[in-house]
Amino acid sequence: xxxxxxxxxxxxxxxxxxxxxxxxxxxxxxxxxxxxxxxxxxxxxxxxxxxxxxxxxxxxxxxxxxxxxxxxxxxxxxxxxxxxxxxxxxxxxxxxxxxxxxxxxxxxxxxxxxxxxxxxxxxxxxxxxxxxxxxxxxxxxxxxxxxxxxxxxxxxxxxxxxxxxxxxxxxxxxxxxxxxxx
Ligand code: XMP
Ligand code: MG
Numbered sequence: 279x280x281x282x283x284x285x286x287x288x289x290x291x292x293x294x295x296x297x298x299x300x301x302x303x304x305x306x307x308x309x310x311x312x313x314x315x316x317x318x319x320x321x322x323x324x325x326x327x328x329x330x331x332x333x334x335x336x337x338x339x340x341x342x343x344x345x346x347x348x349x350x351x352x353x354x355x356x357x358x359x360x361x362x363x364x365x366x367x368x369x370x371x372x373x374x375x376x377x378x379x380x381x382x383x384x385x386x387x388x389x390x391x392x393x394x395x396x397x398x399x400x401x402x403x404x405x406x407x408x409x410x411x412x413x414x415x416x417x418x419x420x421x422x423x424x425x426x427x428x429x430x431x432x433x434x435x436x437x438x439x440x441x442x443x444x445x446x447x448x449x450x451x452x453x454x455x456x457x458x459x460x
């Protein structure tokens with residue numbers, strides 16, 4: 279275990295098993311269709327890569343980079359497009375792939391944007407859900423694990439851009455972030 283991690287919440291093996299399970303559900307969901315999987319950078323990258331390899335139907339992938347967080351641990355409440363999709367959304371079946379839903383502000387913004395762009399359907403798959411943090415009405419169609427109201431890192435999730443490469447999801451030692459709470 280990395281020295282900065284206080285405890286592991288979700289192991290590498292749990293993540294692998296969950297990606298397989300979600301992938302087979304998504305294979306059934308999108309069988310015979312050509313969905314556009316939209317990864318939300320940067321956090322969703324490992325999850326997207328793992329889960330999509332378990333979807334056995336044709337699909338297209340694209341990425342969007344939006345930020346509602348600065349370098350810290352609290353939402354600024356403001357969503358900004360850092361990188362938009364290259365693909366036309368109109369008439370497409372979208373599968374939004376997220377790392378974590380906390381306040382829900384990021385996804386609310388994306389869902390509204392894709393509705394405005396006239397997507398045919400919009401579904402959300404998220405690795406983690408932190409339901410206690412929710413301030414907007416958004417629910418994932420599929421979810422990996424529920425996490426408590428603690429700041430988590432690893433498997434795409436960062437603290438000041440570090441720890442994204444950890445193969446598991448864990449909680450940082452308080453001294454690393456100065457004892458501030460998520
Ligand atoms: P909202 O609040 O818009 O947040 O649902 C979504 C984005 O916020 C980041 N986030 C976290 N990042 N540990 C992280 O490393 C966390 O515990 C955490 N909670 C929210 C994340 O980028 C997510 O996409
Ligand atoms: Mg994110």
